[in-house]
Amino acid sequence: MPSKREELATNYFKCSPRERAVFESGIKLGTIYHQFVGTPLSSTNVESLQRAIEEGVRVQPFVKDVRVRINLESLRGKKDEYDYQTLTGSMLDVTLTIRIGEVEVISEMRFIEELRYPLMFVTSVIGGD
Numbered sequence: 001m002p003s004k005r006e007e008l009a010t011n012y013f014k015c016s017p018r019e020r021a022v023f024e025s026g027i028k029l030g031t032i033y034h035q036f037v038g039t040p041l042s043s044t045n046v047e048s049l050q051r052a053i054e055e056g057v058r059v060q061p062f063v064k065d066v067r068v069r070i071n072l073e074s075l076r077g078k079k080d081e082y083d084y085q086t087l088t089g090s091m092l093d094v095t096l097t098i099r100i101g102e103v104e105v106i107s108e109m110r111f112i113e114e115l116r117y118p119l120m121f122v123t124s125v126i127g128g129d
Contacts, residue, residue, distance in 0.1 A: 006061075018128040021100045024062050025107040028096055029120040032057060032068070033109065039087045042078070046070050049087070057096070064104065065097040071111075089118030103128035 002010070013020050036053055053068045071091045078084065090111040098105045106123040 016128060017101050017103045018105075018125055021062070021098050021103040021105040021128070022107075022122055022125060024100065025096055025098045025105045025122065026120065028057055028060060028063065028066075028098070029094065029107060029109045031060075032094055033089055033092070033118065033120070037087055037089055037092075041070070041075070041085045041087045041091075043072070043075050046072065046075065053094075062098045062100050063096070064099040065095075067095045069093040092118060095123075101128070 032053055039049060041049065050068045050070055054066050057063055057066045071093065074091045075085065092109055094109040096107050104126045107121065108123055109118060109120045112119045
């Protein structure tokens with residue numbers, strides 16, 4: 001049963017539940033990219049950063065599941081005290097599941113080598129036909 005707030009919010013969406021679920025997945029992936037790219041990163045904080053990104057996304061509306069992996073092959077050792085890396089889009093591998101009513105959307109963000117780009121894309125949309 002939708003809450004009163006969700007009923008009010010739904011009035012602003014002039015699209016199907018399927019379209020809204022896809023929209024929500026894109027918003028969440030874009031948030032991950034633009035909020036966390038540039039975060040200082042090392043082998044000592046990669047796991048906690050993955051968990052922090054996941055937990056930050058999980059509290060957002062309609063998120064059923066999220067998995068974040070940071071490519072460890074991109075990490076290198078510090079050269080000196082002033083040297084550190086920052087998270088880049090090419091390091092992120094994210095799988096996100098959004099559920100609105102009977103609609104479930106699975107989307108991903110992954111660096112696609114042949115595009116040389118961290119692509120955000122929809123893997124599947126189930127329900128709401």
